Amino acid sequence: MHEIYLINPAENAPGYFGLEVLGAWTGVNATAIADLATPTVAAFAPDNWKVTICEERLDPVDYSHPARYVGITGKVTQQARMIELAAEFRRRGKTVLIGGSYASLSPDTLREHCDILVIGEIEELAGELFEDLASGQYRPVYQGGKPALIDSPVPRWDLYPLERTWSAQVQTSRGCPFDCEFCDVIQYLGRKQRWKEPEQITSELDILRDRGVRSVFFADDNLTVMRRRTRALLERLLDWNERRPDDRMAFATQVSIDISRDHDILALMRNSGFETLFVGIETPNEQSLAEAGKRQNLRHDMIAQVETIVQHGMMVYGGIIVGFDQDGFDIFERQFDFIQSMPLPLITPGVLVAPETTPLYARMLKEGRLTEGADHSASLVSTNIIPASMSREQLRSGMTWLLNRLFAPGHFMSRLERYVSLSGERKASRGQVLFTGPAALLARELVKRGGAEYGLVKAFDRAFANRPDLVGSLTTIFVLYCQARHMLEVQGLWHPDLAHLERPLP
Secondary structure, three states: OEEEEEEEOOOOOOOOOOOHHHHHHHOOOOEEEOOOHHHHHHHHOOOOEEEEEEEOOOOOOOOOOOOOEEEEOOOHHHHHHHHHHHHHHHHOOOEEEEOOHHHHHOHHHHHHHOOEEEEOOOOOOHHHHHHHHHHOOOOOEEEOOOOOHHHOOOOOHHHOOHHHEEEEEEOOEEOOOOOOOOOOHHHHHOOOOEEOOHHHHHHHHHHHHHOOOOEEEEOOOOOOOOHHHHHHHHHHHHHHHHOOOOOOOEEEEEEOHHHHHOHHHHHHHHHHOEEEEEEEEEOOOHHHHHHHOOHHHOOOOHHHHHHHHHHOOOEEEEEEEEOOOOOOOOHHHHHHHHHHOOOOOOEEEEEOOOOOOOHHHHHHHHOOOEOOOOOHHHOOOOOOEOOOOOOHHHHHHHHHHHHHHHHOHHHHHHHHHHHHHHOOOOOOOOOOOOOOOHHHHHHHHHHOOOHHHHHHHHHHHHHHHHOHHHHHHHHHHHHHHHHHHHHHHHOOOOOHHHHHOOOOOO
16 A cells, blocks of 8 residues: 655635635634645545645644655645745655646746656646556656546545535636736646536536535636537536525636626526636726737726626626736726726735746846745735836835725725625525624624724625625625735735825825
8 A cells, every 4th residue: 555645735825715814813724715636636546545635724734644755736825835845744754746836837946845846737647657656666757748638537525624615626627718928827728728528527516515515616717718618518507506406506717807798608607506706807907908918808898897797696706916017106096996996895906926937927037127036925015027117116005005995994895885786686595694603703803903894794784684695795705805804914014094095105
């Protein structure tokens, strides 16, 4: 019997999609979205292998684990912890493998920190890798290709602590046909989308439902980009969910804003169970969108597009970026006005960063505008780019002002109320309560922070009283608002007085 210990490390710092706030404010140990990498790798292990999974956001790493092999995965936001864990296990005589998106995109950064570097997707190389590990005759580097996803097995969710996650993950496709300058997805997964068959997907959902899961995030870079395939999948999901009308599963995923033009797709998404769509809205500055190659956002009224999605009964979670070359110091006020005009309570404002391997990184390198040495993934106001149209201090101070304005309770409440007033109806769930369990504990902590926070909690109460069918989204919005506040507080960026200023200080 061979043995491997698979670890998904903690993040370098709290992120918008984490639930670190639960531990910090209430002591509850939970995570927002289950890791997909470790259960997927575990599914490739032969029967004569024992696999243990550690989700470090939930459980401490067991440095005394008896496995000979330790596998570490992670994104750029986990880089520091990946390296730290690898060093400690190697010091203890373990053979360390590192793989995942960061290893694939920045292999030179991690090569010296592990015994085996796994680059790319694992489907085509898993058999050889596990055979080599079993014999002890392994290579220092394994390179995967772009496999057909029909070869991807059902993840080993039986090894993962799903009972402490708010949402599981299913991946139905890999790759994205768009060519945004700042995005590293196509460098990792390619521009040609590859898909799982609908029956593969519902087989995964069956297993998750049997494990008690009632919320799933489809970890696709763009679920709806190929419309014919999208319709076939949605029709299958609709049938799957309607077989148990009193025990439906809620879905979330990522799409591009152009989906707002296909009302039939939006209706299918809502009816099949989708409640939340993450959309890269980015900026109201069309010059910046053109510069970044974000063509799908150009020449359309993005405010109206977001409203259309919301009116179809789904919540939009908006990605927001500042710091493009075409962004002057006025971008912060423009972004605030733009965001406040939309039914968009949940947002992820961030400064433009150039990830390695992206066209943006190559351009910044050529122009001599890259900085070195700082961990930009751990700060909401930091970047590895020297700005073109403002100073670095202006970028930092403007972003700090914008964050405080957007997450000020009163301004957040305005977006919440607009979302509730425009949202299309959903199938109501009977007997649900808004502030219960961990959400109730968070509410008690939030109101301690002041009268404005108390007013925001009461606004959620009113929203639920008027729209009980939105209980799932209201809970998500509330918890992730608390997470955003926790992020700002941890990073020393929460300065409520800034929220009263009409514009950032120059």
